[in-house]
Amino acid sequence: LRRTSRLEAGTxxxxxxxxxxxxxxxxxxxxxxxxxxxxxxxxxxxEITLFxxxxxxxxxxxxxxxxxxxxxxxxxxxxAPFSESLSNAVTDALxxxxxxxxxxxxxxTSRGEEEAAFLSSLERFARRRQYIxxxxxxxxxVPLPRVGSAVTAEPGLRQALALSSTRPLLGESGSQAxxxxxxxxxxxxxxxxxxxxxxxxxxxxxxxxxxxxxxxxDLEISDQP
Amino acid sequence: xxxxxxxxxxxxxxxxxxxxxxxxxxxxxxxLQGLLRVVxxxxxxxxxxxxxxxxxVGYALDPDAKLIDSQPARLTSLENLTSLHDGVSPLAVQxxxxxxxxxxxxxxxxxxxxxxxxxxxxPHNEVILSPLSEMAVPILSGFPSFYAVPYFRDLEDALxxxxxxxxxxxxxxxxxAAWRNPGRLVxxxxxxxxxxxxxxxxxxxxxxxxxxxEAMPEQxxxxxxxxxxxxxxxxxxxxxxxxIKWLGASAADGxxxxxxxxxxxxxxxxxxxxxxxxxxxxxxxxxxxxxxYLAIFDGRRAGLRFDSEGLKVRDADYFRSAEISYxxxxxxxxxxxxPIRLYFDAATA
Numbered sequence: 122l123r124r125t126s127r128l129e130a131g132t133x134x135x136x137x138x139x140x141x142x143x144x145x146x147x148x149x150x151x152x153x154x155x156x157x158x159x160x161x162x163x164x165x166x167x168e169i170t171l172f173x174x175x176x177x178x179x180x181x182x183x184x185x186x187x188x189x190x191x192x193x194x195x196x197x198x199x200x201a202p203f204s205e206s207l208s209n210a211v212t213d214a215l216x217x218x219x220x221x222x223x224x225x226x227x228x229x230t231s232r233g234e235e236e237a238a239f240l241s242s243l244e245r246f247a248r249r250r251q252y253i254x255x256x257x258x259x260x261x262x263v264p265l266p267r268v269g270s271a272v273t274a275e276p277g278l279r280q281a282l283a284l285s286s287t288r289p290l291l292g293e294s295g296s297q298a299x300x301x302x303x304x305x306x307x308x309x310x311x312x313x314x315x316x317x318x319x320x321x322x323x324x325x326x327x328x329x330x331x332x333x334x335x336x337x338x339d340l341e342i343s344d345q346p
Numbered sequence: 347x348x349x350x351x352x353x354x355x356x357x358x359x360x361x362x363x364x365x366x367x368x369x370x371x372x373x374x375x376x377x378l379q380g381l382l383r384v385v386x387x388x389x390x391x392x393x394x395x396x397x398x399x400x401x402x403v404g405y406a407l408d409p410d411a412k413l414i415d416s417q418p419a420r421l422t423s424l425e426n427l428t429s430l431h432d433g434v435s436p437l438a439v440q441x442x443x444x445x446x447x448x449x450x451x452x453x454x455x456x457x458x459x460x461x462x463x464x465x466x467x468x469p470h471n472e473v474i475l476s477p478l479s480e481m482a483v484p485i486l487s488g489f490p491s492f493y494a495v496p497y498f499r500d501l502e503d504a505l506x507x508x509x510x511x512x513x514x515x516x517x518x519x520x521x522x523a524a525w526r527n528p529g530r531l532v533x534x535x536x537x538x539x540x541x542x543x544x545x546x547x548x549x550x551x552x553x554x555x556x557x558x559x560e561a562m563p564e565q566x567x568x569x570x571x572x573x574x575x576x577x578x579x580x581x582x583x584x585x586x587x588x589x590i591k592w593l594g595a596s597a598a599d600g601x602x603x604x605x606x607x608x609x610x611x612x613x614x615x616x617x618x619x620x621x622x623x624x625x626x627x628x629x630x631x632x633x634x635x636x637x638x639y640l641a642i643f644d645g646r647r648a649g650l651r652f653d654s655e656g657l658k659v660r661d662a663d664y665f666r667s668a669e670i671s672y673x674x675x676x677x678x679x680x681x682x683x684x685p686i687r688l689y690f691d692a693a694t695a
Contacts, residue, residue, distance in 0.1 A: 159383065159386075159387070160386060161497050161554065162497075165499065165554060165555050166581070167555050167581045168554070168555065199581070199582075199583070200581045224499070225497075225499065226499070226554075258379050261379055261382035261383055261386065262363060262382060264486070264492075264495045264497075264551045264552070265497055265554060266497065266550065266551055266552060266553055266554055267550070267551055269554075269555075270550065298349070301349045301351075302349050302354075304351075305349050305351035305354045305355070306354065308351065308355060309351075309354050309355045309357075309358040309359075310358060310364070310367075311367065311368075313372075314367055314372070314375065315367070315372055315375040315376065317363075317375060317379060318363055318364065318367055318375055321361070321363055322354070322357065322358045322361065322363075322364070323354075325357055325361065326353065326354045326357050326358075329353070329357060
């Protein structure tokens with residue numbers, strides 16, 4: 122009980138002090154590593170960021186303000202999405218022995234499992250748990266690399282990657298195009314349906330768009346003399 | 347670009363997960379996630395090739411659903427299926443909501459009313475079964491099962507696995523369509539397009555690390571010199587250039603002569619070409635760490651005539667172990683990965 126109240130007051134240091142700078146990033150990174158391990162044997166740095174980004178998008182789809190997510194995402198000239206908070210959380214989780222790196226990516230240590238279970242029990246993270254679960258469970262119905270490439274076709278990220286410049290992603294409330302996607306998705310999936318359904322439907326749609334673009338590019342190449 | 351909401355709506359309507367939600371509501375969606383988790387675990391435990399007699403997996407829809415008590419083996423972990431399955435019998439697995447696992451070797455039918463089930467019938471033929479309906483699972487042309495896609499972080503590991511699982515028996519639909527006859531002796535003309543499409547799709551679905559691993563067909567090193575596949579990692583400056591060459595013979599249906607025949611010299615030409623591409627790429631993109639990969643799709647057969655319907659086993663297999671030597675200077679280049687030979691077995695009668 123004492124642990125809980127100290128964390129919720131924002132002062133708990135179950136992990137090294139710099140990790141706890143953003144408890145949401147700590148929780149999210151451990152939760153993604155735990156969720157992807159059965160499917161992929163672990164999670165890589167970029168997968169942690171990617172699935173946290175998708176989780177944030179699902180929170181926005183559920184009408185949660187992006188400002189409440191706890192940390193931001195950026196596009197840089199070479200990486201998108203990128204989150205310094207997540208990057209720090211992973212580095213420090215490694216240093217403090219909560220995760221270790223295996224050939225297939227990071228996995229939780231037994232101490233990491235305890236920490237993840239403890240954080241999961243906290244009310245503070247209850248809401249975001251459903252977004253992370255839906256994002257990671259999408260790999261049950263869509264091959265993991267396809268989820269990754271599909272998310273890069275999300276309107277905001279797609280634009281950022283095309284511009285190849287450093288800029289914040291998602292902004293105050295995301296782009297107009299993103300909200301058009303959310304509106305269409307709301308019509309396509311029933312009200313009160315599990316977020317897993319929305320996540321898989323949207324990812325499948327984005328993946329189909331990528332597929333269509335690459336087929337069209339192939340046809341253009343084939344038409345060349 | 348405006349979203350095509352009708353496309354999204356149509357895609358959702360045709361997907362089995364929405365059908366299950368409509369039929370069973372949220373408990374059905376939750377059970378589906380449990381079922382798919384079990385299905386992936388079974389596929390991890392047993393290679394698809396060992397499931398040729400079929401696989402049936404049932405997942406209890408409610409806590410009261412009873413597992414069928416007809417002398418199953420009881421397991422505590424799905425990993426134990428690897429040693430339990432004989433690779434010949436049909437396999438049936440039933441999982442209760444409390445995690446109980448019952449396994450049968452031999453044909454088995456579940457009562458469908460209390461279970462959500464999955465059935466693997468044959469390559470590219472899988473269904474989800476609810477108490478009321480049967481729903482087709484999407485097809486991935488390079489993989490016999492949608493739920494048995496292996497993931498790789500390393501391109502060389504992925505290429506090696508691709509050779510064994512997709513190329514050897516032409517199990518990918520693209521590659522199956524590259525042959526003129528079922529015996530896999532002679533290609534149809536220009537099989538390189540199907541080989542490229544097959545490899546690109548395999549890499550797109552199995553190479554990990556974000557969406558940043560892109561396998562793009564026909565990237566141009568410059569306007570006049572195309573390389574077949576380019577793989578880039580968005581979180582680093584690494585780039586892989588993959589040059590594809592095929593060996594063997596091609597002929598059009600109805601033609602009475604070979605259109606093209608390529609032997610070992612073709613592979614060596616490919617190596618020279620790739621080295622040239624790499625030199626060019628390093629000049630044009632000096633900040634990228636480019637590495638070249640030569641993928642040789644090898645369908646050579648000995649004693650082949652354009653009208654051969656079959657070959658003696660000795661001739662059909664003659665090149666199976668015939669590795670190709672390359673210029674040592676090329677192989678010493680730090681940016682030149684060891685060429686990989688992807689050998690096609692001829693079909694046996």
